[in-house]
Amino acid sequence: MREKHDESLMQGFAKAFKPVVEANHPPGIMYHDPQVLEMEREKIFRSDWLCLGRSEEIAEPGDYMTMRVVDEPILICRKSNGEIAAYSNTCLHRGVEIASGSGNAKEFTCPYHGWLYDLEGQLQGASYMRDSVGFERKNCRLPTLPCATWHGWIFVSLNKDAENFDSYIADFEEKFGYIGMADMRLGFSREIPLNCNWKLLVENFIDFYHVGVLHRDTIGRFMKTTDVEYELRRDGRVFINEYDAGSHTDSGQVFYDPIESLKNKPPRFSQTGILNPNLNFFVRPDYVMLYTSWPVDVKTMIMKQYIVFPAKAVVQDDFPDTVARFKKMSDKILGEDFEMVESLQNASKATHFVPGRMSRLEKGVQHYIKHNIKRIFGPQGADDETDLPAASVAE
Template sequence: MTVLTPQLLESFADSVRPTAQAVTLPPSVYTDAEFFAFEKDAVFGQEWLCLGRASDVANPGDFVNVDIIGERLTMVHGQDGRIRVLSPVCQHRGMLVSEGSGNCRAFKCAYHHWTYGLDGRLVGAREMGRTEGFDRSRHGLPSLPVELWQGFVFTSLRADPLPLAPRLAKLDALLANFELERCVARNSFSSPSMPWNWKVMFENFNDGYHASRLHAGVHDFCPSDRSEFLPYDDDDAAIARTNGFLHPDGGFNALQRALLPVFPGITEEERSRAAFALVPPTLCIGVAPDQAFYFLIRPVDAGHIAVDVNYLFHPDALRDRLFEEKYELSNAGVNGIVAQDVEATTGVQQGLTSRFAPRGRYSYLEEAQAQFNRWLVRRYTAHWPGADRAPVPTAASAAANKIEVAA
């Protein structure tokens, strides 16, 4: 028996209503293995996926492998200066030709020594001279689309995805003064398996409603009721909000003050707020006066994700002679917040598996979650089995219909 029923599809209309009328998505979309398998194609198989930063492969020959929804992808800096994303599946017998990260001049399959250039071309295949019609140019590693945005590297499993950058224009305006493309990245925390659904991670990252409660004390300078939400259009590729401070140069630490040098180009307004953005389905970004931060999300299964938590610092900040000491204090504060979020999101996932799990109502401070529903449901509807002609629900159409909330 399938969970992908017409009734489940119809029930999504109640989650894309205006925030004051909307309800949360059905619990099964966070917990069901069949639904996750559907998302792997309907969402992750269609959208732009962030693999990391261009600085992760800063030099010619640098490569990094990323595993996402069961696919190994290789981000590589070619000798021609281009960053590419390749499938490292040998086009002879299917062995993976690349592991981990490093620097190389070519990728060589350990099985039969087929050798590929950094651009994916097959440059060596011994003992193939007797194979009729064999043309090396037709057996290169699959090359995927690539877009660079704000220093991040995106790829897509689709051959012809819609361009990403034009649909992130509102984030360009929001982040312009932080010069993220110039920033230096540093990893804070990585885990190959955290026990919650990928959507729970996205919902928590951009949830201002919980900040004054779950993070009371360390987060008091950035109260929940100072959240403001950027407008969302159904063609947008991002969801964003700002959160005002009680004083300039706030910081997510015990002192509630920025400990590191603030970004030199930001405005007085930007020194008095943080901003949080989702670029689903793999990237979450935040900025504060003295640091930016980003999460890379890779689903493992319906109830687990791999996650990397990273910082971005302006190059000028690293010139501070006490940068490392200040960084350790700042990171300790952030890690305390992350630990509280881990406990909360773990509890949410556990609750969603219960027969008593709700389709709850939203506070006005959860506009970002309602916008995320619109992003998701548009993609669910477009790829629903047997629903090729179904209209894609929008906030306006959902508000107009009178469908009862479905469990």
């Protein structure tokens, strides 16, 4: 019985690898099976580079922030020399997290037994350990994690043998490096819990098929076409290089003058992209939006939203009003999406649901889905794109 189930499952995955106008969406197991999530934690989240925030969130020496990513505790801080470092947030004694939340500190003290660490991760003090045979404080340092910044965005990997960061980010540098985001400032960020699998939201953000229907009274009013040209890259990455959309205002007009590097672009210029494993990126004339989706368990997740504006906008007197206006429209748009992805989660286990055919408007969604299937279950067909280069492959 198990063999028949596995055979049927593989057939279902293979259907997702056909040309998009012949393909089906994948079996629901991708979104509701705890074993699939555990494989994703190990093969994806503990392997890839992960975007964990903005460098301006830890602007001064001693500034730090902490988080848990797939149950791994992480401490990010700005060292005395101004560099940003990432550590496993685990005391070298029994593993208790040595820091919590965010703030500024000259040192980190384990709240359990008082072991003391400096900003370099070096153990500075461990009481009652002098008579412990073979224990050498000077040899004790917090595990350091690979850490890099890209135009003000902080990336960390749980994999000490992670892909070279410059190679990893090359596609995004090619597409978005010109914007000059290092000079932009964080307008606001927030976390929102959802009752769905983490992949469903990532897929939703690249699904232009639904925009004219679900968002017809919000952003759908401002999009001239949803039949956009997708550019497919390695590792499930998808770019839409230019399309017509409005800013998150009632009128679709910009909040401020365009970003300096976008001044020669059309007034409703937009770009978007997916960066594996879980980052959605949107460009508008006067701001940039970044979303990351994080699994909590197989059917719940946390979405993190970051919005960066030109530095001169953030210091204007009316900026708090701008943020309020942005959030009001964003809440409407995201609320429409959230209801749908939570419904998709319910459907993934429905007894009588059979994944349906794909539309040509779902090329981007399909490309991302195929990448995740390959990461977990291996190649699934003759048209598999495992050798797809970093160079452009437009469809």
